[in-house]
Amino acid sequence: MAVDERVEKTQQTLLGRLHPLVVPLAVGAGALAAVTYVGNVDPHEGGHYPTCPSLLLTGFYCPGCGSLARHS
Template identity: 60%
Template sequence: MRGVDAETAQPTPTGAVPKGRSARLAVPAAVLASVAGAFAYVGAVDPNEPGHYPVCPLLRFTGILCPGCGGLRSAHAFVHGDVLAALQANATAVLGYLGFAVLWTVWVVRAARGRPLRVELGPVHLWALGTLLLVFTVVRNLPFGGWLRP
C-alpha cells in the first residue's frame, strides 16, 4: 500500500515516512555551514603568514606547484572580496568555489521541491576535468606560466 506525501502530492513507497521541507534541507544546510566555517577560519587565519598552515609536500620536496597550491591564499582573498588576488593565487580554486555555489543552489532548490539531486558525471566529464587540472599544473610550472603561480 502506498501513501501520498502531503507537501509534494507524490506517492511514497510502502512504509516510507514523508519528509518535511525542513528535514529535506537539513543536509544542504549542514554542508553550507561546514563550508562557511572553513572559509571563515581561512579568512581569519592568514595563510600568507608563515607557520599557520603546513607547506604543500609536493612543493616542499620537488619544487613543483600542485593544482591546489595557493588554494588557501585564494580562499583568504576571496573571503576578503579580492577576487583578482584570489584568481592570481589559484584560478581553478575560484572556479571550484563558483561551481560549488551553483551546485549547492541547485541542490537546495531540488531538495525544497522534494526531488533528489542527481549529478551524473560520465567518463568524458571526468577526463575533461582531469585534463584541465593537468594542463593548469603543467602551465603554472613552466617559465611562461608565471601568471598562474601563487
C-alpha cells in the first residue's frame, strides 16, 4: 500500500469516527468566543486589537481603520 493510500484511509477512518455535529459545534464555539471577547473589550484602551495591516504596511488609514485605530 502506498503512503498516499494509507494517509487517505487514515483520514477517512478518523472522519468517519467523528459525530456529524463536532465540526459545526467547534466553529460555533469559536465564533461565540470571538464575539464575547470583542463585546467585553473596551475599544478605547489600546493593545487589545491588532494593527490594521494597511496602516502597518503603508502608513495610511484605510476606510476600515476608523473601527480599530485609536485617533488621538
